[in-house]
Amino acid sequence: MEALRFDAKAKKLEYTTIPIPKITKPDQVLIRVAFAGVCGTDLHIISGEFPCSDETTTLGHEFSGTVVDIGSDVKHVKKGDKVSVDPNEGCRCCDHCHSGNIHFCDVGGINSTIGIHRNGGWASYALVPQHSIQKLPETVNLEQGALAEPISCLSHGWDLLSPIPVGSSILVIGAGIIGNLWVSLLHHQGHRKVTVSEPNLKRLLFTRNLDTGYDLITPDQLQQNKENDKNYGFNVVIDCSGFCPAIQQGLSLLHKGGKLCCFGVAHPDATIKVSPNELFFKEISILAVNVNPFSFVKSIGFIEAMGDRYLDYRKLGVQVFLLSEYNKAVDMLREGKIAKAVFKL
Incomplete structure (x- = not known):
């Protein structure tokens, strides 16, 4: 073979x-x-x-x-x-x-x-x-079945982040496949106030194909929005890039009581700078997602529910x-x- x-x-x-x-x-x-x-x-x-x-x-x-x-x-x-x-x-x-x-x-x-x-x-x-x-259920094809493992990791992340009240402002960093799967999952769950930050414009075109109506911008535009509006920010930031400067930017944009989800895999030697005082003042939660403990059945459920509309x-x-x-x-x-x-x- x-x-x-x-x-x-x-x-x-x-x-x-x-x-x-x-x-x-x-x-x-x-x-x-x-x-x-x-x-x-x-x-x-x-x-x-x-x-x-x-x-x-x-x-x-x-x-x-x-x-x-x-x-x-x-x-x-x-x-x-x-x-x-x-x-x-x-x-x-x-x-x-x-x-x-x-x-x-x-x-x-x-x-x-x-x-x-x-x-x-x-x-x-x-x-x-x-x-x-x-x-796999009869309604799930083999192409979709090949996405079960990454979606099972998203399912674990979803459980860690939940509850995310509908109406929350959410930032997804990175428009690779994981970012696009998060976009799909969030839209499927009823979230509409979502922004996607990605420097590669071609990748943003893929995200646009999902037809969610989300705000698709570059990191530079994200920073400009913050400079133009001191109240600009998010309740939840989901990093799918593993790129430390992007993670730090996302952390700086969290509202009080906000959550940062570190989903992307960074280089083992990479680090980010965090202000403990800011964490204290805002009561920020930082969560990390490590693969998919007992999440595979849930991922099949997500795939069956999301179907061709998203996958x-x-x-x-x-x-x-x-x-x-x-x-x-x-x-x-x-x-x-x-x-x-x-x-x-």
Whole structure:
């Protein structure tokens, strides 16, 4: 089968052919991969900025497909079922796992993610444990199913931020795929006073395709609005960029009692400056979102409810590539020419 594998020592992607994996344990499921996304985290991995397996590994932690074989203990899915894969799990032994915080697990969580530390979905077939499988409803197609993992992370962020009263003023920083998914989710939930800040005008065009009527501006325009109106600001700021100057700008625009949600993944060495006095005076809350603990079922619910109105690839700025076109996909994503790349296997 075709596969796109990453050599962590050489920091090199290789398009190659490897054997189709075989079921060797009773709880395993073999999936024929249909669609597999390229995440911003993948770009950090390829650049050597995010920890991954020391061994050569098939990347891809966002993928959907069809079940082609199951182990003897697997009962909740059958051959032919459409599924998506939750790549994260805990060890199920530590205090974090028993407290319901599997994303904090030192053995599992982000330390054992399928497609980062274990072979993932950038291949024709993927072998995964049955507890990672989520069956897709008939109303959800495989293209949408490939978005289940990032939307499950949004679902976790939504739970942390809630409640956000309808009528709140909200700033979304960054109009990549995560920013556009947040825009879609907020609009779906009834929010209308939303501003999106993004320096790349092409990305803002993708956001405009979502037809939400939101205010789409650049960071310079955002700053000018603040200078022209001392009361200009927001109740909630959701950063999807991981860019520290943008985060600091968003923090400075929060009203009293405001919430800052750090969703984007920053460079490990990056820092922001925070005034404790301002936090005290305004009673600012700073929240961070770490993957998707027990959020996958909710993400399927969001996908089913949002449907083509919000999750059409063309509206979101998603472009589909063959696996062999990986160089083009990565380059276009890095250059901001597309909001997201997805491989069609």
